[in-house]
Amino acid sequence: MAHVVLAGGGTAGHTSPLIATAERIAEADPSGTLAAVGTARGLETTVVPAAGLRLELIPPVPLPRSLTPELLAVPWRLVQSVRQARRILRQEAADVAVGFGGYVSLPVYLAARSLGIPVVIHEQNALPGLANKVAARFAKLVAVSFPDTPLAGAEYFGLPVRRGIAELDVDGRRAAARTGFGLDADRPTLLVSGGSQGALSINTATLGARAALLAAGIQILHVLGPKNITETDVVVTDDTTGARYVPVGYVEAMEDAYAAADAMVGRSGAGTVMETATVGLPVIFVPLPHGNGEQARNATFLVAGGAGVLVDNADFGADRMRSEVLALFDDPERLPAMRAAGRALVPPDAAGRLAARVLQIAERS
Missing domain, CATH: 3.40.50.2000 (Glycogen Phosphorylase B;)
Incomplete structure (x- = not known):
């Protein structure tokens, strides 16, 4: 029985593969537990609960694209979000943290690393985002949607999609x-x-x-x-x-x-x-x-x-x-x-294969 925490939000690009993977994890390990982490400002507040997943919220940590006064607030915001993420991971007795990028993922990655919880990341885009670039350095598995995504140790899985599309x-x-x-x-x-x-x-x-x-x-x-x-x-x-x-x-x-x-x-x-x-x-x-x-x-x-x-x-x-x-x-x-x-x-059944690897990593933790 695995306890899995998934993080991702903001747009459908992050939430859709999260939900598709969560569904396959639940099928493979019906006695396990699943929880998702998001922020109050993203699409996840509606689509994640609609998919039957419990959603925990942490403060967002947006990263300015240029040198602005907002940049000075990032370290403090990140510390606060990591603290909240650590609380959730402990509360869920997480065996593994699975992130799909976006603002919410970086605090969860850092919190998991500080607690010794293995991290799995999935990058949706051919050009990776900052959160996944950081986590790729210590993640147990770096799964990518595209064959040429420049992340260290990347394995080409394809994009987890709903069964209705995959089949x-x-x-x-x-x-x-x-x-x-x-x-x-x-x-x-x-x-x-x-x-x-x-x-x-x-x-x-x-x-x-x-x-x-x-x-x-x-x-x-x-x-x-x-x-x-x-x-x-x-x-x-x-x-x-x-x-x-x-x-x-x-x-x-x-x-x-x-x-x-x-x-x-x-x-x-x-x-x-x-x-x-x-x-x-x-x-x-x-x-x-x-x-x-x-x-x-x-x-x-x-x-x-x-x-x-x-x-x-x-x-x-x-x-x-x-x-x-x-x-x-x-x-x-x-x-x-x-x-x-x-x-x-495109590799077949990305959601099913990613779910299987997540559960393998959870069992070894």
């Missing part, structure tokens, strides 16, 4: 998924999604390319993001081909959208990259142009392996979208080849 039967589910969205079950289908919040540049390009793609007989499922959809976003049908454009604000089960699609246009966050590769969905990636360039880096191995296409956000207008999408759908051999390439590049 998705695309061929068996495709017809029902399409009709569930109001699409034709037998028509070539493009999925467009900028992530849970949508992406303005992708949405704008899609509206500009819509008429040409529908005229080519390609139906479109467009996930605009819940804040971006309005009453003007309505179903559009091409009078000649009958192809439909179906706009939605949000999709609760993305595996349905993945199953419905022959190809996708989207950002290249770690979740999107690894989920689409897992299910074998070819993607035209349009990386978010901000940050440290991690989104472009995330997609590199799939593009190099023939499983995706990368287009700079500044170059992605309606004309470029039309030409890239038509190039995929006009070549009958290209999409199947990209599907196979994506699946071959």
Whole structure:
């Protein structure tokens, strides 16, 4: 019976693999205990309890990206958060601490190390965050989503994803998924999604390319993001081909959208990259142009392996979208080849394998 404490939060990029791994740990060790650590300002306050996990909160320790007065407060905040993390680890009698990055993870890593509790880290992005860079120096296991993540001792696991995605039967589910969205079950289908919040540049390009793609007989499922959809976003049908454009604000089960699609246009966050590769969905990636360039880096191995296409956000207008999408759908051999390439590049069952290693380390502690 293992006592496991998991840390991660802020965004879905940290909470989703945490939840996927926790579910598999619970399946493998039903008599053990699980607790998650987060902060009050992150997504974890809703999604972690919704997944049936107990959530303990500690103060966040955001790290300024530049030399500002805020930087002077970091040491004191970190000390306070580490104290809280130590209390939780003792309270849970933790055998192992598993971190998925984000502000909350560093205090937990440091607290675990001070108590002699083994640390396991999982890094979602191709470019690692500061917390995982620090913990990689003393962690028992450094698991990464991408094959070229620059962390010492990294082992390529892939990204832990929900069973619904990891075990998705695309061929068996495709017809029902399409009709569930109001699409034709037998028509070539493009999925467009900028992530849970949508992406303005992708949405704008899609509206500009819509008429040409529908005229080519390609139906479109467009996930605009819940804040971006309005009453003007309505179903559009091409009078000649009958192809439909179906706009939605949000999709609760993305595996349905993945199953419905022959190809996708989207950002290249770690979740999107690894989920689409897992299910074998070819993607035209349009990386978010901000940050440290991690989104472009995330997609590199799939593009190099023939499983995706990368287009700079500044170059992605309606004309470029039309030409890239038509190039995929006009070549009958290209999409199947990209599907196979994506699946071959991603290790299977990352959540299950990570859960097994966590429990092995807990047993030895």
